[in-house]
Amino acid sequence: MFGTLFPMRKSRDVVGMTGYSDSDWYGDKDDKKNTTGYIFFYERAPISWSSTKKPVLAFSSCEAEYVGTSKVACQAAWLGSLMKELNFDLSVG
DSSP, X not given: OOOOOOOOOSSOOOBOEEEEEEEETTOOTTTOOOEEEXXXXXXXXXXXXXXXXXXXXXXXXXXXXXXXXXXXXXXXXXXXXXXXXXXXXXXXX
């Protein structure tokens, strides 16, 4: 059985959502495409994660990070909207 364990809170304080991302440039020696991954935590529980090989070829490590960061920014905005719709007050920072 699999699941996500959410820590119990004792008060209605502002909750925190934290995200991490990383990209590797030229990670696959065969097709030279990069891989991007991210994970978002609600308090200490993982709520969203992904690791995908990008369909485009990045010509520099900076471009690889930019392509990966754009996907992560979209996911962060969506999660923020979802939390707001569910009436969760998120800390920013």
